[in-house]
Amino acid sequence: MDKSGDDAKVAEAFFAFYQEFPSSKLSDRALFNAAYYTFKAGDVFRSIELREELLAKFPSSDLVNQNLDALGRLFESIAAYDKAAHYYETLAARDTGRTFEGTADALYNAGLFRDALGEWERAIADYRTYATDFAGREDAHLVALLIGHIYETNGQLEQAAETYKAYFTDSKLSRVDPDVTMEARLRYGRVLMKLGDRDRAIKHFEASVKAFERMEGGGTQFRLAPLYVAEMRFYMMEPLWERYHAIRLDDPTTATLKRQLQAKIKLREEVRDGYTRVLQMGQGEWGIAALFMIGEVDRDLAEAILESPTPPNLTEDQARIYRAGLEDQAFPLIDTAATAFEQALAKSYELGIYNEFTARANALLAELRPKEYPEMAERLGVPDKLSDSFYVADFQL
16 A cells, blocks of 8 residues: 555644744654655655755754754755765764764764765764764774775875874774785885886885785784785886896897896796785785786886897808797797686786776787687777775796
C-alpha cells in the first residue's frame, strides 16, 4: 500500500497547526514535523522550503541543529553540494559544545564537498576543524593525508610535503596505523620528486624502506605498506638505471670499446638485481613495472652493442664478420628482453592492470616480434589513468 498520500495528509495537518497557532510553544515542532512528512511524501523541494522557514522563524529552537543537518542532507540528495556544505558548516559553527551527534559527519562532508567544488582552502579549514574537534574518531588521523592530497592537487607542493612529513614524524600519529604511516612516507617522497629534489626523495625512500624492514622484522603486520615500499624501491632504482643507460659503446678504439662494454655488463647485473627485488615483493602495479624494466635492461645493452661503431682499421670483409659477431651477442639479449615484456603483458592481463608499462611493453613487442604482436601498440594506445594497483601477485622470471 502506498503511504505517500497518508504522509502528505499528516504533513498538511502539522502545517495547518503551525499556521493557526504560530505563537504556540509547539509551533516549531509542528513545522519540523510538517517538513519531515512532506519529505516522506516525496516532495523534497517543499520539505526544503519548510525547513528553511523553520530556520528563519525559530532561530533559537532546540530543533535547529537537527534541522540544519536535515537541510544539508536534503541538498546533498539533489546534488546541490554548495548548499549542503553551507548548512553542514552552519551546524558545525553553531554546535560549539559538540553535543549534537551529527556534527562530526556534517563537518567531514562539508570538507568533502568543498574539495569537490574546487574550494580547496575552505575544504582544508573544515578538515582541520574535524581532525581537531573529533580527534577521538577512528578516521581522524587520515584527515592529514586528505589535506596533503588537497594541497598537492592544487599545486601547493611545499605545504603538501610539510603535511605528509608532519604525519610520519609525529610520535603519536605514526603509531596509529603503520600502513598509513608508510603511505605518508611515499607521498612525501613523491612530492619531493615533483619539486625537483630527487636526491632528497631517494634518500628519504631509502630511510623509509629501512624503517619498513625494521618494523616488519619486529613483528608489525602490514596490509598495504608492501605496495608502497615496492613503489619506493622502483623509484630508488632510477639513478642506477640512468647510469647504466648512459654507458654507450661509442668509441671505435678497440681497447676503449672493450672497457665500455665490460662496465655496462658489470652494471647490468646490479640493475637487474635491483628490479628483481621490486619484482619479488609481489605487488601488481610495480611488479609489472619491474618486469618491464628487467626486459629494458637487456634491450638497452643489445641496442648499445648494435649501435657501436666498427673499428676503422678493419677491411670490408673483416667489418662484415665483426658486425655479424655483434648481432650474435645482441640477439639473445633481444630475445630475453622480449620474453620479459611478454611476461609483463601476461601479468597485466591476468591482474586486469593496464598502465604505462603495459603500453610500453606492447609497443616494444610490436617492434621486436611484429609477426606475433602486429601493431598492438597502435591499437591499444597510451593509458591516461591507471587500473587498480592493489593486487598481490606471484611474479616469475
